[in-house]
Amino acid sequence: MKTWLDRLDRSSARVEALEERVRVLEHDLAELRRHNLRLAELTDVVEQLLVPMASRDDAAIAAAIEKFTKSL
Amino acid sequence: MVTSRDVVRRVDQDGILLAAAADKVVDVLVDERRVWSFWTLRDTETTPAGSLRLAPWPGPLQRFLDGRARITVRETVSRTVIFDERVSFGSGTGEIAIVGRKGEPLSLDKDGRLSATFDVRDAGHTGPLLDAIEEVLSLLHDLGVEAFPAYGTLLGAVREGQFLGHDSDADLGYVSTETTPVDVVRESFRLQREIEERGYDTHRYSGAAFKVDVVEGDGVVRGLDVFGGFFDSDRLYLMGEVGQRFEREWIFPLGTCTLAGRELPAPAAPQKLLEAMYGPGWRVPDPAFKFEKDPRTQERLNGWFRGTQVDLRRWDRLYSSRRHTLPRRQPSTLAVDAHRELPADVHVLDVGAGRGRDAWYLAREGRRVTAYDYLPHAATAVRDAAVRDGLPLDVRRLNFLELRSVLGEGARAARQPGPHAILAVHALDATYAPGRDGLMRFARMTLRGGGRLYANFWTGRKHDLSRVWPISLAEVEKLVRGHGGSIVHASESVVPRADSGERALGQVVAEWA
Numbered sequence: 319m320k321t322w323l324d325r326l327d328r329s330s331a332r333v334e335a336l337e338e339r340v341r342v343l344e345h346d347l348a349e350l351r352r353h354n355l356r357l358a359e360l361t362d363v364v365e366q367l368l369v370p371m372a373s374r375d376d377a378a379i380a381a382a383i384e385k386f387t388k389s390l
Numbered sequence: 391m392v393t394s395r396d397v398v399r400r401v402d403q404d405g406i407l408l409a410a411a412a413d414k415v416v417d418v419l420v421d422e423r424r425v426w427s428f429w430t431l432r433d434t435e436t437t438p439a440g441s442l443r444l445a446p447w448p449g450p451l452q453r454f455l456d457g458r459a460r461i462t463v464r465e466t467v468s469r470t471v472i473f474d475e476r477v478s479f480g481s482g483t484g485e486i487a488i489v490g491r492k493g494e495p496l497s498l499d500k501d502g503r504l505s506a507t508f509d510v511r512d513a514g515h516t517g518p519l520l521d522a523i524e525e526v527l528s529l530l531h532d533l534g535v536e537a538f539p540a541y542g543t544l545l546g547a548v549r550e551g552q553f554l555g556h557d558s559d560a561d562l563g564y565v566s567t568e569t570t571p572v573d574v575v576r577e578s579f580r581l582q583r584e585i586e587e588r589g590y591d592t593h594r595y596s597g598a599a600f601k602v603d604v605v606e607g608d609g610v611v612r613g614l615d616v617f618g619g620f621f622d623s624d625r626l627y628l629m630g631e632v633g634q635r636f637e638r639e640w641i642f643p644l645g646t647c648t649l650a651g652r653e654l655p656a657p658a659a660p661q662k663l664l665e666a667m668y669g670p671g672w673r674v675p676d677p678a679f680k681f682e683k684d685p686r687t688q689e690r691l692n693g694w695f696r697g698t699q700v701d702l703r704r705w706d707r708l709y710s711s712r713r714h715t716l717p718r719r720q721p722s723t724l725a726v727d728a729h730r731e732l733p734a735d736v737h738v739l740d741v742g743a744g745r746g747r748d749a750w751y752l753a754r755e756g757r758r759v760t761a762y763d764y765l766p767h768a769a770t771a772v773r774d775a776a777v778r779d780g781l782p783l784d785v786r787r788l789n790f791l792e793l794r795s796v797l798g799e800g801a802r803a804a805r806q807p808g809p810h811a812i813l814a815v816h817a818l819d820a821t822y823a824p825g826r827d828g829l830m831r832f833a834r835m836t837l838r839g840g841g842r843l844y845a846n847f848w849t850g851r852k853h854d855l856s857r858v859w860p861i862s863l864a865e866v867e868k869l870v871r872g873h874g875g876s877i878v879h880a881s882e883s884v885v886p887r888a889d890s891g892e893r894a895l896g897q898v899v900a901e902w903a
Binding site for chain 1: 571576579592597689789802
């Protein structure tokens with residue numbers, strides 16, 4: 319009887335541990351998915367803002383910022 | 391006309407009382423014009439009378455119900471009339487007219503919004519929209535994307551050769567040749583920018599969908615939604631509902647469909663895409679159709695593309711009726727205190743400005759101020775009044791949940807000459823962690839050369855708050871330090887409230903110099 323109860327305890331603890339593991343994995347997966355939008359936004363900023371800024375042409379920088387913020 | 395009182399028992403101020411054995415979709419007509427459709431079981435409530443069910447008038451229609459009107463209820467599919475009588479509502483004696491400000495007929499569209507739906511519009515009105523559809527399709531083609539009418543617009547074209555009567559906007563879709571969400575988003579950004587450059591107003595919904603505003607012949611502005619999609623190996627994902635196994639040959643090469651007499655591109659097997667969008671019953675008209683969202687598809691689409699418009703609709707509803715009225719409330723204590731403390735030449739960046747009551751106060755005091763909000767049209771009245779009175783007040787869009795917005799506006803503000811300060815009245819508690827990070831990033835960018843952040847927020851102590859995300863004083867202090875700032879002042883006080891006991895208000899002044 320004791321052995322059977324021990325096994326049940328171990329098995330239920332294992333299910334709980336697996337459930338917790340699935341929760342963590344789902345959380346990590348959601349976090350990874352969110353990187354898509356984040357990375358796309360950063361790439362867009364680099365292409366649209368940082369590249370014109372490297373020119374050090376003040377009017378070009380102001381124009382790039384205006385164009386960029388207007389297009390959002 | 392056949393009338394059966396056995397089915398609809400009564401129509402009055404409360405709604406439509408009916409006996410329904412099976413779930414059927416019905417149209418409600420006011421003076422022979424459809425204004426609403428509902429399912430007799432799904433969209434109705436049980437009543438004390440047991441077998442009878444009540445379809446309450448939807449909120450947007452209720453305000454019109456004062457006076458007399460001929461009410462007709464008919465089954466959508468068979469067109470059988472099940473009620474047709476003149477009905478009196480409220481104390482009014484005039485004829486009820488469900489029309490907009492300019493007298494244009496309105497009805498409830500598929501999303502339950504009161505709109506100038508297509509069933510009340512003639513060719514003179516839809517012609518400009520068809521022109522715009524063709525123009526945007528051709529533009530997208532030139533930009534390297536093979537787009538086609540999607541969702542309700544595709545359904546209308548394939549099933550009826552027309553716009554759906556109960557629809558109010560036009561949808562376009564495309565399946566990208568890109569294979570990862572990040573590249574699909576970048577492509578969508580590019581497309582929006584190019585379309586904006588051609589003179590259209592655009593609004594982004596998510597990383598893979600945006601709207602193009604088209605002004606029609608009668609001045610009505612109608613949205614044209616552009617949804618992006620892509621193949622992830624053998625699965626098609628199309629914003630905003632589709633995610634399932636799909637053959638490429640069902641999309642490419644594109645075929646054609648006919649919409650209101652015009653030939654437009656269509657997926658190679660449009661019936662397959664319609665089935666993915668509306669289920670196998672897509673051939674049967676259903677003006678009250680509700681999407682049954684697949685949770686796994688939604689999880690993926692949310693993770694990849696969404697998260698930048700949290701609560702936007704709720705704020706929009708809150709502000710939409712009042713945006714042409716100047717705010718009457720007194721300015722916040724924080725704005726008054728900050729104004730007193732700051733030198734006269736400091737430009738105040740009022741973030742999360744809402745209707746702009748503090749910005750309006752500061753501008754009238756002669757201070758230069760920019761009111762930022764992710765719904766800038768909430769401050770329409772303040773902006774117009776400032777222009778009229780020649781006050782130094784600017785209204786701009788800033789979305790803390792959108793990195794591009796924070797970086798773009800941050801760069802713009804940081805380049806403006808003169809000292810700045812940020813006023814954040816209940817902005818930190820109007821958003822959640824990612825939005826708070828956005829606000830701090832904006833502060834870090836704009837205050838690097840000096841200036842202070844003045845912020846207040848409900849801390850969540852003392853009262854259970856609705857519609858806000860309370861944040862503790864300690865959390866805000868940690869947030870500021872985590873973003874490289876230092877705390878000048880931090881306090882918490884209990885504020886008595888007329889309506890709900892008391893609340894604890896946190897206040898922080900921080901700097902980045």
